[in-house]
Amino acid sequence: MFDPVTAALIVIALVAFLLISGAHIGVSLGLAGLLGMTLTIGSGAAMAQLATVPFSTTNSFTLAVIPLFILMGSLATQAGLTTELYHAAYNWVSRLPGGLAMTTTIASAAFGAASGSTIVNAAVFTRMAMPEMTKLGYSKQLSAGSIAASGTLAAMIPPSVLMVIYAIITEQSVGILLIAGLVPGLLTAVVFLVGIYVMVRRNPEIAPRPDKPIPMSEKLSSLKNVWGIVLLFSLVIGGIYGGFFVPTYAGAVGAFGAFVIVLLKRRAKAGVLAETFRDAVLTSSTIFTVIIGGMLFARFLTYTGLVATVSEAVLGLGLPPFAYLMAFALLFLILGMFIEPIAIMIMTLPVMFPVMTEVGYDPVWLGVIAVKMAEISLITPPVGLNVYVVRSASPVPLSLGDVFRGVAPFIGLEALVLMLLILFPEIATFLPSIAG
Amino acid sequence: MLDRAQRIIEPMAFLAVLLGGVGLMISMFLGMGDVIGSLFNKPLPGALEVTESTMVLIVFGGLAYAQIRQRHLRVELAYLQAGPKLRSVMDIVASLSGIVFFGLLTWQAYNEALFSYQIGEATSGLVSFPLLPARIAVVLGAGLYIVQLCLDLLKDFATFGQPKDFELG
Amino acid sequence: QEFRLNWGHYLANGPFLEVEDEFIAAVEERTEGRVEFNVVYSGGLGAGDELLTLAGRGAVDIASVVPGYYANQLLFAKALQIPFVFGSPGEAIEAAEYAYDNIPAFKEELDQLRVRRLFHQPLGSYYFAGPSDECQTLDGLQGKKVRTFGSDIPKMMDAVGAVPQSVPAGDQYEALERGTLDYAFVNIGNIEAYRLYEPGPNLCGPALSMAGHMVVVGERTWQRLPEDIRTIIMEEAEKAQQRYVEWVDASEAGSAEAVEAEGATIHAYTDEQLAQWDEAAPDMLAQWVEELEGRGKGEAAQETADAWRELMAD
């Protein structure tokens, strides 16, 4: 048997080799995880994990929202709802630099109030916004980048799967943490809007603007066509907040709603409809392959106990509180290169949380920071699930490189928000303090 | 020869996706039905369990066809820069690693399906729903994917070093 | 250390697992560091529905397994989670001890899955928690949406006219807040841990008691361990089992006090009300015997049911 550090080095070398060779990402992570488990605890254990992980991961009600929301996005596009939304947005805000990317950000933030998963948001808006934005002349990178980055807003704006998991692991109030995410989520959206403005100002060709103003009559007439998307969003968001269903059911309701609108608008050509379903299946299949592989990789890392060992070593140094915070962020960032945020939280929080609160950090604020770090890890290479989702769900030809280049400026904006949260913790703690 | 094999596999892969699509439609209607039923205090029993099983059908049903359509996620960065020979080598690595991983996965999934059959595995809820179909979906879906990967591997060897198209999206 | 034992837990770590922590500390101390546990919580080594398989195949050494997740594998063990059989957490554990000592079928099913039982977690009695105080009577529960899981609790809710709902555990808080759910249905410790008393300050109960998860060690791991270490583990497991019952009573009482201090009201069911419940709900122990008859294991099931009924009557 190999010691954990040696095994980890071998495994990371294998992942790097496979990823660079262009092997499928899920396969790369999965094989590396299996090799790591074989090296450290034996092939029997590795095979047992391979026997349980794929089925347990897919046979899940909670994750069923992913294909259903992807379907909703495709159906909404088929119904022409998004074309109408972006047409209206074009009429109203296209004189503003980056107006359509801003529309995507705002719509994604609004939809974040219904969806608790960043994957869902990224997939829905790739389906809906990507074709429209590129059709109206926006660069692929800005389009894909703003979709992938805005998708992460779903993790901060309640409801949020990540917040709930943080609350359970750290035994904090789910309700308080969900409230705490609201202002930081909106702040992030605002920073993105400003960022888009600046980006387009400096580089106008990525978001072309019409030469002359659009007449008011045309603006007003385009508004009457947006009812479809407004109805769909109201159905999903209103249904959750009105207590008609829990977020886990929102996918089915949203898909069904979009399906009905497709029928009402007489856009239900059998061939197109079949293609819509087929595409939702293919996209889900490719995303889940990555999730399964990533899960096996995370299991290997968990077995080694490396994360706990490293954290404990750092914590033993007796550093000032801020250094711990930086260590926490760094750890998140490094782990985020390969595994997804839920696994990172399970690995890091049991060790880091008690120490961080002991040196004086507020547990609620820390939850917001953890989710912010998770958002960032979802759009950083090499493994950035949101970036993969955009690449995979895109109806417009797109390379991973396009998306990663597109999100790069948004990573900078995320870092800025993170800094604001550290300098002004009240952004996260004020609302919970008056609510609780 | 390879072309003929491809012509046999493709409809099967398409059928698998179709089944996934039907599963997706079922989970959409069931979820909606459960929500509406719950409003009238009559939730649909088994909606959750059936939805879970259709998820398996969706994920594993789509594998082979996603391969045919080159939809699986990979880091294309180096691939796009590479010349024809290097591309062939990379394709071979991709096919081989996929065959190894999904080969092991299918082997394990087959054992699990067998065990599921022996114990009559079913969900526990107000209604009892058998899990064997979902277990079999894993084996068949992943198995079909392996067949496609093998075929791609043979094609990789047969056309080694020839320039090939690579389409994004 | 000589043995690093990976312990897969489906739960997040917390004060609930105090007794298991003590068990770990005692074994580590008595083996003088030859055994070290690597406990991974929150499903990090395997989700609730994977752990039994993983322990049986040696992928985790020790696992906390909820029998209800394995209704087709743990045909006997799952009976310890049937509602309205046990009057208190202590009685559920007593029944477990009796069954594993006297009815071979209980141990045999674990042998087949290649695991060994160490001890059971007793669950605190279940309470309804919701915004309204109508849970005080059976009438009040008519048509109320109650969060349930597994197979027996939904049947029981259905029988008394409530509407069982499958809501993921993490969604409960918001579902109560928005009225998607009328009641959560868990032990007070969890009501405190998830802060369900915030959206649902009216608690009614205790409605039922049963055993929780079972701590098992994989047979492969067991064979690897030397005799003296096995003895220490078994002795400490037995102590943990005894201690767990006392602890759960004290801990639930503590949680009850804590949620009351936060403004929640606990409406206690009278014996008459409990009898009413019992009458309204189907005899699920008999249903279990029937199910096992269908699987050719009726005799041992009947023996179990008879023994437990006698045990609970005393």
Ligand code: NA
């Ligand atoms: Na959200």
Ligand code: NA
């Ligand atoms: Na990342």
